[in-house]
Amino acid sequence: MKTGVNRGSRFTAMLAIALIATSSAFAAAPAPTAVTPELVKKAQQEGKVVFYTSVDVAVAEKVAKRFEARYPGVTAQIERAGSERIFQRLGQEYGSKIYVADVVNTSDAAHFIHWESQGWLAPYVPEDVAKYFPPEHKDADGTYATWRVTLSPIAYNTKLVKPNEAPKSFADLLDPKWKGKIVKAHPGYSGTIVTSTFQVARDLGWDYFEKLSKQSVMQVQSSTEPPKKLAQGERAIMADGNEYNLFLLKEKGAPLEAVYPTEGTPLITSPAAVLKNAPHPNAARLFQSYLFSAEAQQLLIDAGGLRSVHAQTKEKAGRTPLSKIKVMKDDAAAVEKEVETIKSRYAQYFGV
Template sequence: MNDVEDAMNGTGLSRRDVLKGSTALALGAVFASPARAAAPPPETITPQLIDAATKEAKVVLYSSMDLPVGEKLGKAFEAKYPGIAVQVERAGSERLFQRVAQEFASGIRAVDVINSSDASHFISWKSNGWLAPFVTEDIAQHFLPDYRDPDGMFATTRIWLSSIAYNTNLVKPEDAPKSFADLLDPKWAGKMVKGHPAYSGTIMTATFQMVRELGWDYFEKLAKQRVMQVQSSTDPPKKLSLGERAVMADGNEYGIVLLKEAGQPVEPVYPTEGTPTISGPTGIFATAPHPNAARLFQAWLHTRETQQFFIDFTAQYSVHAQVQSKPGRRKISDIKLMKEDAAGVEKMTDEIKSRYAKLFKV
């Protein structure tokens, strides 16, 4: 087992508009159910698939990954398979969710493959019949059932955390917050930055977990701390490294790790209450305009080689059993984690958006 498995084994439009009254599937059913007859057999990357994908010459990826990350991934695929261009359309996951819904409502079929930082989106897309089944041998053999859809509609491409962090030029280690509760200390008023759940799937998922563990009470108090509000979970690490704020109340931990490795004055903090955990699944749309290129990209993305390459340069975590942590980085199995619940997020999305906007006046 890899580090993620060790850790996890024990641990615009409203959502209703998009679902149109359909019954959402629970995450436990989506990932953990026994495989059913409808699931397709595992496939490999064949010369025939490569040839068909090359003739299509393009794959369109909608992704919430930081743009430089998505583009680097795209360039790696293009180098592996010359003649197939990767068009990366990057936005926050909540915006991507709205975009897909609007495109489908308008009869636009532009996206081939999508990766979201809000796993609950795949509950909706699967319910609506918008996803195409495709399972590779890597996914079937090396991904635990909790991290792959039994019907082959999607698989967890990456896992990452939403942590606290601080600027080491502005805060001494002994004075740094150690918990979410510490962020309520008046000394941090006007000195914090955080992302927005209406834009970022990472922040939506983290907010749900924190509401579940700490209550809305916590956010009512945090909102009084004059927190700088940004959109994406990728923004707080950047604001922190620039010294615009001393403390990051939430945001992606991998951004902090990469900045620290690059010599920037930032340090991650894994709160004593537990660190919110986020899964990023990837799936293919049934209406993909470049279906063979989409299948090739999905297959390539979940190979051991690509997964190892991806986590090495992004400082995220893989659920592929053969992938190992990069030496020198903290193992996820050493971190106390908050548990994911995509079905819970799906049910609370509209409430989180509305209550958060009122509390933080954004």
């Protein structure tokens, strides 16, 4: 595995290059910061970092363990919950002036637009973000960047559905033969599904959801659930859900197969940011730098089943490369504006 963390003698040169690279592109973003021995020392004095994240808990704990091994003396505390729950909790805590979280990550990129407008995020650009992340995956003000990427494809249980009979598109799911056999997650609880519902409704029309709701769909909360229900054999098809749970389950032997619908697959970008009122500001910055390092990004791919937009990472064999998949366009700003409409129209059709 390559290491993307640049330290020591190369630091000054890197900083200079990064400075030039970013200052032309993003006027408001701060200069990229490398991990210096001084930062590590200060982080060690703080001793701890608290990470609010919506990534699968086993993946989060793995990242934490790896971080602790790399920077002994700094403990990483994982607070895992669904995206909308994290959004609610952070709002609740900040409303009461309780500052516990250092770094935050959810699957609803619209959250970050909201938090930034509230002034809760600290501008901080890790060196790797400046160097290896494509411009559409970092905020112009330098407050957040896409920590992980996943898709929300269709999938089926290979014991219950033969490959040649499996649906190929969203439109195929409306076939009466799938009635009572579909599971899907809920936009009221999952950030991933808010995003995917927005993209599908935009590209196929709300009409699609109205018809889908007549298929006696089993409704679950988190986007991590449909792949698990599929693996248990509770339903044969999932209409949406996390691609990364599909990969992880499939690689453990579960009878699952992903389908990338012909209309395009919803693309879920999941940013991470340092909070302005982080109780451990240096540990927070060190952790944020680690999250975006090639090492952590590769870990997300290998152990987490996720996608990375870090230029130095390699896709895992056996998974369809992101470049081969037709994806729908993500648009966090539009989601932020329309989130209430998305949830109420959805509830109108599905009854919950």
